[in-house]
Amino acid sequence: MIWVEILSRHRDVATRLRLAGPEARIGRGYDNDVVVDDPYVAARHLRVFRDDAGRLVVEDLGSANGMFLDRGRERFERIITDGKMPIRIGQTFLRIRDNAHEVEVERIVPVHSGRRRLVMAVALGALILGVDVLKRWLTETGEPRISHYVTELLAVAATAIGWVGIWALLARIFSGHARFLSNLLIALAGLLVFTFYNEFVQYLGFAWTWSVPASYEYVAAWLLLGMTCFLHLREVGSTHLWPKGLIVTALLVTAIAVQTIQRSEAFSASGRQGITQVLMPPAFRAVRLQDQDSFFGEIAALKATLDSDRAKARPDDSGRF
Amino acid sequence: MRSKRGELGATCARLPWGRMSLLFRAILASVALTSQLFGAVPAASASEAPSSAAEGIYAAAPPRLLQIRTLVVDAARQTSTGSGFLVSADGLAITNYHVVSQVALEPGTYRLEYAAADGSHGDVTLLGVDLPNDLAIVRLDKHDAPFFAFNKAAIEGTGPQKGERLYSMGNPLDLGFTIVEGTYNGLVEKSYNERIHFTGALNPGMSGGPTVTADGLIVGINVATRRGGQLVSFLVPAKFAEALLRRVSTQEGTPNLRADIARQLGAWRAALYASFAEAGFRSNALGPYRAPDSAATWFNCWAQTNMGAKPKPRARIDTTECSSDTSVFVAEDLNTGAIRIDHSLVTAVELNQFQFASALTQQAQPRLLTAGPLRKWYTSERCHEDFVRAVPGPQHPPLRAIWCARAYREFDGLYDVSLVAVTQDDGREALVSRLSLQAVGYDEAVALGKRFLETVEVIR
Numbered sequence: 024m025i026w027v028e029i030l031s032r033h034r035d036v037a038t039r040l041r042l043a044g045p046e047a048r049i050g051r052g053y054d055n056d057v058v059v060d061d062p063y064v065a066a067r068h069l070r071v072f073r074d075d076a077g078r079l080v081v082e083d084l085g086s087a088n089g090m091f092l093d094r095g096r097e098r099f100e101r102i103i104t105d106g107k108m109p110i111r112i113g114q115t116f117l118r119i120r121d122n123a124h125e126v127e128v129e130r131i132v133p134v135h136s137g138r139r140r141l142v143m144a145v146a147l148g149a150l151i152l153g154v155d156v157l158k159r160w161l162t163e164t165g166e167p168r169i170s171h172y173v174t175e176l177l178a179v180a181a182t183a184i185g186w187v188g189i190w191a192l193l194a195r196i197f198s199g200h201a202r203f204l205s206n207l208l209i210a211l212a213g214l215l216v217f218t219f220y221n222e223f224v225q226y227l228g229f230a231w232t233w234s235v236p237a238s239y240e241y242v243a244a245w246l247l248l249g250m251t252c253f254l255h256l257r258e259v260g261s262t263h264l265w266p267k268g269l270i271v272t273a274l275l276v277t278a279i280a281v282q283t284i285q286r287s288e289a290f291s292a293s294g295r296q297g298i299t300q301v302l303m304p305p306a307f308r309a310v311r312l313q314d315q316d317s318f319f320g321e322i323a324a325l326k327a328t329l330d331s332d333r334a335k336a337r338p339d340d341s342g343r344f
Numbered sequence: 345m346r347s348k349r350g351e352l353g354a355t356c357a358r359l360p361w362g363r364m365s366l367l368f369r370a371i372l373a374s375v376a377l378t379s380q381l382f383g384a385v386p387a388a389s390a391s392e393a394p395s396s397a398a399e400g401i402y403a404a405a406p407p408r409l410l411q412i413r414t415l416v417v418d419a420a421r422q423t424s425t426g427s428g429f430l431v432s433a434d435g436l437a438i439t440n441y442h443v444v445s446q447v448a449l450e451p452g453t454y455r456l457e458y459a460a461a462d463g464s465h466g467d468v469t470l471l472g473v474d475l476p477n478d479l480a481i482v483r484l485d486k487h488d489a490p491f492f493a494f495n496k497a498a499i500e501g502t503g504p505q506k507g508e509r510l511y512s513m514g515n516p517l518d519l520g521f522t523i524v525e526g527t528y529n530g531l532v533e534k535s536y537n538e539r540i541h542f543t544g545a546l547n548p549g550m551s552g553g554p555t556v557t558a559d560g561l562i563v564g565i566n567v568a569t570r571r572g573g574q575l576v577s578f579l580v581p582a583k584f585a586e587a588l589l590r591r592v593s594t595q596e597g598t599p600n601l602r603a604d605i606a607r608q609l610g611a612w613r614a615a616l617y618a619s620f621a622e623a624g625f626r627s628n629a630l631g632p633y634r635a636p637d638s639a640a641t642w643f644n645c646w647a648q649t650n651m652g653a654k655p656k657p658r659a660r661i662d663t664t665e666c667s668s669d670t671s672v673f674v675a676e677d678l679n680t681g682a683i684r685i686d687h688s689l690v691t692a693v694e695l696n697q698f699q700f701a702s703a704l705t706q707q708a709q710p711r712l713l714t715a716g717p718l719r720k721w722y723t724s725e726r727c728h729e730d731f732v733r734a735v736p737g738p739q740h741p742p743l744r745a746i747w748c749a750r751a752y753r754e755f756d757g758l759y760d761v762s763l764v765a766v767t768q769d770d771g772r773e774a775l776v777s778r779l780s781l782q783a784v785g786y787d788e789a790v791a792l793g794k795r796f797l798e799t800v801e802v803i804r
Contacts, residue, residue, distance in 0.1 A: 300708065302705045319794055322790060
């Protein structure tokens with residue numbers, strides 16, 4: 024008994040055939056046991072038989088394009104197959120197995136896991152919307168209007184659902200399962216981390232007078248987005264994780280570099296830092312009060328920076344006052 | 345008084361006519377047909393006695409009056425026009441610095457030309473400038489021409505009398521030489537630079553023209569009007585022109601004007617900040633706080649509140665704002681030297697501490713007073729921010745202070761500085777104090793900043 028499996032490009036089984044004879048022939052011609060509709064496959068391409076030890080052997084019948092293992096470049100005349108590594112002829116991937124092929128042990132169905140994740144997603148979503156509303160309320164200096172809150176919440180929810188919908192669609196196309204809940208959890212977790220990070224950075228800027236994280240918040244935002252995208256991609260298909268990671272990293276590096284250049288150009292064009300100095304209630308102050316002398320000591324040190332800025336802005340002395 | 349406040353706040357800048365005539369150039373073609381009407385205005389009131397004086401003055405003036413044109417060298421067309429007048433038989437003439445500033449700063453790109461009332465014209469050489477008083481001296485290729493003499497009382501500072509008739513001349517909007525009748529109203533109060541308040545209709549293009557008494561002697565030089573005012577015009581007192589004339593008559597050769605302008609700006613602003621520091625800060629009550637104001641006499645202060653606003657504001661904001669009218673014209677796109685002190689008392693009406701902090705955030709953004717295009721004149725701004733207590737003691741509240749500064753690219757030792765301090769002693773009430781200094785020396789600014797913060801107090 025020989026089993027022949029024709030695989031999709033993602034190595035999922037597209038067709039599975041059970042052949043009763045001791046030998047099987049594979050090719051494009053109709054005199055074969057398995058007919059493969061691939062223009063790069065020979066009319067009579069492969070023969071499968073058992074050797075003296077009873078192992079399954081695949082043999083090339085003299086095709087022009089040859090026989091390979093998976094994506095390998097080494098051409099084989101004959102392969103003793105283990106049933107795991109796919110064999111490539113033309114653009115088609117095949118697996119040859121026999122009845123004795125060992126399968127993985129039965130997985131245990133996770134009880135209630137779907138419901139638990141649904142509860143988690145709802146809780147995360149509620150937390151994000153709650154934090155948004157709270158933030159909005161705490162920075163409200165005019166008259167609060169319910170419509171503003173509702174609009175903002177709807178916008179956040181619609182964006183999140185739209186984003187998750189796209190990833191679910193991709194997952195459905197490429198792996199057959201939408202995995203909506205998993206994608207939703209990934210997106211919500213990313214959003215939640217960003218929301219808290221944003222607040223934390225503002226807190227550091229005010230309470231600890233440390234504004235560096237605020238200036239580089241865009242880097243953190245991109246990193247977070249990149250990580251979220253990578254997790255989504257893993258849901259779409261768990262193969263090729265290295266290339267996926269590399270692509271995400273490359274896009275990430277490009278985005279951060281472009282924005283860094285943009286910001287430094289905007290700074291030299293406008294001369295402004297482009298950061299809002301956020302104030303918080305005085306009770307949040309976490310550092311000691313500086314005395315007059317040390318505060319103005321730091322300020323006096325800025326003079327050297329300004330003078331070197333001036334020297335750089337005026338590299339030659341022509342046309343100088 | 346309050347209704348004027350907005351206009352004043354927005355327009356206390358001087359009006360450089362050279363630049364204004366540029367703006368008006370576009371409509372010159374359309375007004376060309378009506379220019380005769382403009383010329384007829386002085387004649388229309390000729391029946392009254394003082395106007396006969398005007399006729400007499402105007403009859404004698406034309407050979408002494410000039411139009412000074414700035415031309416683009418390559419295009420040989422005027423880019424701006426002003427007025428001027430001869431003050432010596434060998435062709436020395438006085439005009440405003442702002443009429444000739446382009447030539448002073450970029451002599452390769454621009455050149456000067458004069459046009460006289462008889463239609464003659466010729467080249468003009470720039471000999472010297474007085475930047476703080478907006479004056480310049482030029483030489484014309486003219487000999488044995490009649491010229492204007494200075495009024496002796498004006499030079500000595502004893503005349504003229506308030507209410508005296510004065511006659512101002514020039515070439516407004518490039519329409520032709522014109523005489524304008526007006527009144528002497530003494531020196532402008534609350535002004536650091538000495539200026540005569542002249543009530544008369546000066547127009548763009550008359551910059552640098554002479555203003556004379558009924559006997560035809562120079563009292564002042566036309567320099568600016570107040571936008572939004574009615575006939576409110578300003579003259580540079582004649583004594584500065586006379587001093588400049590004496591200086592230039594004795595100088596040998598032509599100085600490096602760019603270097604001279606930088607030196608004059610430096611000297612002028614050093615004197616300005618010395619007198620600002622000497623006057624010192626005096627504290628002014630604002631709610632429970634004591635906020636520093638300048639004790640110098642040349643500040644204009646205004647107050648403002650949002651309590652009348654509807655719907656009722658959720659944070660009450662009472663603002664006082666003192667500004668000095670001290671900017672000098674340096675270039676077409678740079679008027680600098682202003683000083684400003686603002687305070688806002690912000691009190692929560694219906695806001696919690698977080699909402700109040702957000703309201704304060706809007707009030708406390710550091711903003712440097714910008715006087716010209718950023719990339720041309722300034723380096724990037726650098727800031728430092730921290731919590732500070734200026735002086736130990738309960739009457740000195742903890743402050744959240746931010747200092748931003750930038751340097752002038754072209755002027756060594758000159759900086760723009762803004763210091764904002766927000767009191768941190770109460771979660772629902774705070775004083776936002778702001779000191780803005782233009783064209784200040786860095787160490788002077790640090791010293792002033794220290795004194796400014798020391799003067800912020802709270803009494804609860």
